[in-house]
Amino acid sequence: MKEKLSLIHTKALETLKEISQMKELEEAKVRFLGKKGELTSVLKEMGKLSQEERPLIGQLANDVRQDIEKRLEEAKKRLLAAEMEAKLASETIDVTMPGRGAQCGHKHPMSIVIDEITNIFMGMGYEVAEGPEVEKDYYNFEALNIPANHPAKDEQDTFYINGDILLRTQTSPVQVRTMEKGKLPIRVICPGKVYRADEVDATHSPIFHQLEGLVVDRGITMGDLKGALAVFAKELFGEDTKVRFRPHHFPFTEPSAEMDVTCFACGGKGCRVCKGEGYIELLGCGMVHPKVLKMSGIDPEEYSGFAFGMGLERVTMQRYGITDLRLLFENDVKFLKQF
Amino acid sequence: MNIPMSWLKDYVSIEADIKDFVEDITLSGSKVEGYTTLAGAIQNVVTGKVKEIKPHPDADKLVITTIDAGQGKDITIVTGARNLKVGDYVPVALDNSILADGKEIHTGALRGVVSEGMLCSVQELGCDIHDFPEACEDGIYVFPEAVELGKDVTEVMDLKDDVVEFEITSNRPDCFSVVGLAREAAATYETEFRYPQIRVEEKGEGNAKDMISVEIQNPELCPRYIARVVKNVKIGPSPRWMRKRLRASGVRPINNIVDITNYVMLELGQPMHAFNIDTIAERKIIVRNAKDGETITTLDGNERKLDSSMLVISDPQKAVAVAGVMGGENSMISEEAEAILFESANFNGPNVRITAKKLGLRTDASGKYEKGLDPNLALDAVNRAAQLVELLGVGEVVPGMVDCYPNERKPWKLSYSPEWINRLLGTDISEEEMIAIFERIGLQVDAQAKEVLIPTYRPDLEAQADLAEEVARFYGYNKIVPTLAAGTPTVGKKTYKQSIVSMIKDTMISSGLCEAMTFSFESPKVFDKLNIPADSPLRKTVVISNPLGEDFSIMRTVSIHGILNSLATNFNRRNEEAGLFEVGKVYLPKAVPVTELPEEKEVLTIARYGNMDFYDIKGVLEQLFIILGMDNKVDFIPEKSIAWMHPGRTATLAVNGKTFGYVGELHPQVAVNYGIGTKAYIAVVEIETLIAEAVLVKAYKALPKFPGITRDIAMLVKDEITVKQIEDVIKNNAGEYLEKVTLFDVYKGSQIEKGYKSVAYSIDFRGADRTLTEQDIAKAMQQVLSSLAETLGAQLRDK
Structure with a gap:
């Protein structure tokens, strides 16, 4: 189980690294952490473990979950920032064009x-x-x-x-x-x-x-x-x-x-x-x-x-x-x- | 007044260089406008002698000269001049020399022959035939006698001098003279002033008193008249030194006698005149008023028509001069004149001024007399002239003179108080220093009595304040320490009216209009241009009696002419739009012709054209009324009777039934008259009403606490019904909760019956103390709709 957890961890980190869209991020979240996700399915097998192993593996599984969650959050931030940047870039205007607005008069x-x-x-x-x-x-x-x-x-x-x-x-x-x-x-x-x-x-x-x-x-x-x-x-x-x-x-x-x-x-x-x-x-x-x-x-x-x-x-x-x-x-x- | 420094230095020693001098004398009160150095540009032009003249091999009109210019070796100069012969002494511009006009001369070839300079005419040395009468008119100047070779010609010919131009103020007639300015310069530098030593030998025979007589008929206009006689006059050119000084002072030399009179005028400030004594009938001078219609031909050859306000010098038969202005042709000095009469007289300044002005004949003499001269100067002047006659050896001065001087002007006393003077100036100048200053300007001081005796040439010294100025001038204006007056504090402010005007201007500017400035006088033709009826009171104007021309001859009674001209200027210069405003006056006479000061009424005038219509200019006014807190009481009333406005697009402005302006489209015909090829919009508002009606401190209304309810209605009404009528009905019937009525649509067109229009409003209701109910609104709307139907025949439209 230990190996399985570590494998999931590695896979998750690799997947997250390559993600470039929000949709992929959602998919990864479901895939690794979802109710039917890989981590959950591994945890379902916890019952099979001995009394001594259970807390250790439990601890390990928690660590892995937390780390993946943290990485997911980071990836989300990264994607949001990229999205904002792209939006701003697309909104660029020519600021040297003349301004519009109230025409003021002039004193003699x-x-x-x-x-x-x-x-x-x-x-x-x-x-x-x-x-x-x-x-x-x-x-x-x-x-x-x-x-x-x-x-x-x-x-x-x-x-x-x-x-x-x-x-x-x-x-x-x-x-x-x-x-x-x-x-x-x-x-x-x-x-x-x-x-x-x-x-x-x-x-x-x-x-x-x-x-x-x-x-x-x-x-x-x-x-x-x-x-x-x-x-x-x-x-x-x-x-x-x-x-x-x-x-x-x-x-x-x-x-x-x-x-x-x-x-x-x-x-x-x-x-x-x-x-x-x-x-x-x-x-x-x-x-x-x-x-x-x-x-x-x-x-x-x-x-x-x-x-x-x-x-x-x-x-x-x-x-x-x-x-x-x-x-x-x-x-x-x-x-x-x-x- | 132009004065050569060399002349000034005859009477005062000045060590300062010219730059310092002009500043020093300016700061002590004789303002220098500028100075020029005569022959200042000339460099490297020397005396030379013609040794040989050969024809030019390739040019008939040129000759080749060999010149000894004292340079160690002879030089070759090619010239086109024809007046040279071997042995002549001439001015030579050497290689790398500069002429009077700044032109540089270098060695160069003339038709293949090298010329190492140039021989000069008097013109090239900055002079002309009046300076050197012996000079050849269009040839090289030849010195009348042998001169040392290689010498600077500006020295040999005495060309150089600094000429200073003074601006003399009208209170100082004494300073219109070399002597007067020398006196000022001496006081400025605390140095000795040397008045000319005037002595006449009187070597002629007989006595002037037996030869001539003088009668002054109007001593008020002629306080003094002195005549001297000179016999055996030899008319000819005056010497170089005199001609040079005259020329430098801007006076053309004529002949020795005339030059002497001018020289004395420049030197002492006293105009003089010389008559040919043989032309004076009975040798009798009568100073009298002219007869109305009497004529005299003056020296300039023009016949002058005189009137009885003018003073003439006459003999028993005829006038021989216009007193103080110009002599007559009939008595002028000619070449044959044997004996002359020198006139040195004093005439009343204002009278001379008026006479000169009436005759259109301002002369050097009249310019001096009109400032008011000292009658005591006349004696020195006539003696100085006699002295110069003797000095120049051009005649024999007859002993004696005739001096008519019924009321001698005597020096007068003024008291001074050093404390008072210091108090006025804010200084702490000692009494001794003040006394020293008084003495420097020629006042006799009685220190015991604290009195000064004022010489008669200083009529400007009338009171103690004048003495304070003398002290300040020579103490130094710039030594007085600047202070900030303590005194009683005052509040710096604009009047209420000026504050309103500032607000008006600010509002106009924030509405996009530019401030204009136009003339307040104009042509009476303006009224026709503006379609103003012949019987309109606007045609009653304040008329200028001496205008610059008809175009500037009446003070405006309407404010729009100038600004319409400006619109036309903008239109002609293809400016797409122009929006102008001016706060200016119209001038409404209380009676015609004017007997008292007219009413000066201040108005705001707006004029604009461009991509806009009536409602744009109206909007500017509405904004103004909001700013001035009077928007709720101004009515815009349709107006058809302003001649220069479009009858269907003009409104009068009224507050409480009193009109105070108008706004609208300029009448298309008037636009054509002004050459404005587009629609123009005008507004004119009387400032007075704005001042009276403005509410600058506005009462605060609580912000709404409860929600409002809006109802939109659209109705069909006859075309001629104005929105103002509709709004009045709504406002009068909507009840206490009405908050606001907003017009949002006016429609005429295909779905609307002809002669009708659709008008749509938003009506806002709000309660101050509660949320309104449906019933409140229904009741109010019911009332509004039925009133609209009843009073205006409005039909509600379903939307």
């Missing part, structure tokens, strides 16, 4: 830049203010210390509706309207459309966008102006950005400055984008002129402030490498979908 590149700048200043505690585009001469010029016949008025090539009403040439009138409300302190920015009589070409448009900022509080200094704008420049152009302030002239600020930032294209080494200067002019700024504060009902002895303003088309064009301003107004979806 100008809006992306405006939103980004707005967010930077909101993080610094600035509110977003708005004002009319068809504006009174008073707000656009006079209240900003640009009296009638001032050359600065001429420089801006204003569109007039009539003697008193015009299309604002700058977002600065919103400064005045904000100050007039008399709620202090003031920290506002104002992005918006402005108008100047420039013919349309690759770098000019009679309609363009500016963003204006104004801070008025007790004890505001030119150092604060520099600090706020340096933070802004780093946020917008990256941590390594350096700024440079140059004296300039605006009628509504004194002292006035222009702020240059290190060229984002070359990092300040000098290149085609910055015409070799290493710096790019970004914005005009200055300490709010005491006359302007006074005209808007704020006491320049008690309060001081700074203001800044920048053209947004140029920032947008430089950022995305857009060389023709007209693209911004054409609205070709092939253009808009790039942003």
Whole structure:
């Protein structure tokens, strides 16, 4: 019997080794372990054994059964794994084919830049203010210390509706309207459309966008102006950005400055984008002129402030490498979908 | 303003090289746009002497020259020039030399004869006949006298100079001059500024006062008028050094007298004019307003029509110049002029500006005057001109002058407080340092009284803030330490309106639309293009009085023109589909013509074409209303009366009976007008209503706890009955357990009687507190079906 058991064991192991399908596995299980299987039939002969032999053979038969069961289980695992592998292989697709799904739209590149700048200043505690585009001469010029016949008025090539009403040439009138409300302190920015009589070409448009900022509080200094704008420049152009302030002239600020930032294209080494200067002019700024504060009902002895303003088309064009301003107004979806 | 460095250095010593100089002066407030080096490219071009000229064996038009260019041995150069003779001294471009335009010259063969360089014309040296009037127009330049051989011609001919282009701001008329910038440079480098030494010998006979008289009729427009007389004038070209400086500054040399006036203008910033004194009737200058309709032919040969707002220089008979703008042809300096009158005057800046603008005649002089010049400058200028006449030996300056200066401009005092200035700048600059800065820019300081005396050439210094800027400029803007304002904290935020607009834009973008940007002014022809009736109030517009052209002449009252143009652009570029939106304004006048600011109404405009229909664009709006929490109160009402929309495929948007926009298909005729060769869909929504009706904080409804029951029904109704009518009946009759009504089919076709359609709905019921019974549903459905039959004549279809 011992030999018979060992023979069954050997046969079973050999059979299992060669099995490659679930069906064969089931058959082998029945053949060796089933009710009419080979092991069972051997065990049926246990009665013939002596009292001493019976436990030994019984033990042996159990061992053989357990081992075959274990091997069967292993074979099953092996087959299942192979089956899964085959299934996965058959399901392979070309993942380089284009995706399907909701077509999202795109923000206009100008809006992306405006939103980004707005967010930077909101993080610094600035509110977003708005004002009319068809504006009174008073707000656009006079209240900003640009009296009638001032050359600065001429420089801006204003569109007039009539003697008193015009299309604002700058977002600065919103400064005045904000100050007039008399709620202090003031920290506002104002992005918006402005108008100047420039013919349309690759770098000019009679309609363009500016963003204006104004801070008025007790004890505001030119150092604060520099600090706020340096933070802004780093946020917008990256941590390594350096700024440079140059004296300039605006009628509504004194002292006035222009702020240059290190060229984002070359990092300040000098290149085609910055015409070799290493710096790019970004914005005009200055300490709010005491006359302007006074005209808007704020006491320049008690309060001081700074203001800044920048053209947004140029920032947008430089950022995305857009060389023709007209693209911004054409609205070709092939253009808009790039942003 | 272009300034040659050599001229600047007459009045200030600058040791920095040109690169550092442009940066330093920019950072102290005189912005440099750029600089060029005259003759900068020229290399290896030397003086030479023609020793021999032989004909070329194979070319009639060429000659072979032997040149001694001081190179140790003679060289052979083949040239086509005809103006040479043996013994001439000429500029020689040697082998491996470079000309002014960057062209390289190497030894090469010309028709078989080796040429070891090139002989140069003035053009090849970057000059022209105005620089060297003695030069042959189209030949080799021949030096007028013997020169040392082998010398660099840029030095011999004095060609090199750095020319710096400054951008001068309008508040600094004093810096529109060599002297003004020299003063700035001296302050920048804390070095000595040397004002020109102006001395006139006045060797002529008589006295100017006896020869001419001046009358200012309008002292407001002409605060000062000085006249000097020069006799025995010898008109001719001015010397090379003067011509070079004029040319480098962008002024064309004309003759010595005109050149002197221009030279003084560039140097001191004071425009001058020279009249031929014989053309002035009674030798009497009258400064007066022009008469309406008076004409004058200006120096450029054009007849100018004047009006009474303009100021002219005239004699008792005729105008001889437009004050501050341009002289008249009738009094110009000609070759024969024997005696001249130098005018050095001060005119009102704004008036000159307006006159120049009206005449379309902007000149160097008007450009200077319009900034507002210092009347005290006029005296130095006229004396400087007289000095130059004497220096050049081109006439005799008559002693004396006529100086009409009724109200002298005097220096004014300003107080300063070092504390205030430091407080404004956020600095800690000592009083001594501030005083030093004030002195450097020419202010007289009274340290005791803390006052400065402002020279009259600095009209921009009006208040203490202006002094703070001067301190900051020369202390260094970039030395001010950046700080972050502490102050009272404020909350950075958008207004409620701006937040709604952001949500609108986000929804549009997630619906697949691209954001567009269009012009807010357009042509009045737009109304016809959009089929807008002649009497429509939309045709009442805000009109621009000085537009760039008719196409940009009115502020838009409808928002779709620009975006339709963009659709057409996309269509013409064969983009299969285009979906655009814009949040922008329309400008509605309160009265025409405009007397007060118009209403600026913000609207959302959507425009699209492509593989879609009405329901796609409607779906975008529905999504928007859901996001804004107002979907349950918006009605879409069939609309036939919008001129530019398809009458059968347009709906008005209404909330509580108030309309706030529309959506639909563009009228096919309008699509044709715009060149959009396919169906286009439009929606326009007033932002104001969205802001008023949006519910951003939505109340939570408990999730269902009990199962729902669904019933499907299909019915036959007349074609003209809208699903909205059907849904209203269902909603009003289905009772309290109605959860949702969903349209799932609308069918017209072969099995349906003509004029009818089949409409199918799923109706969901659910109880909040219990599972509904069959009876609950049966009762509700019974009510629904009978109402549909009664009110709409609907017949239930068996399915």
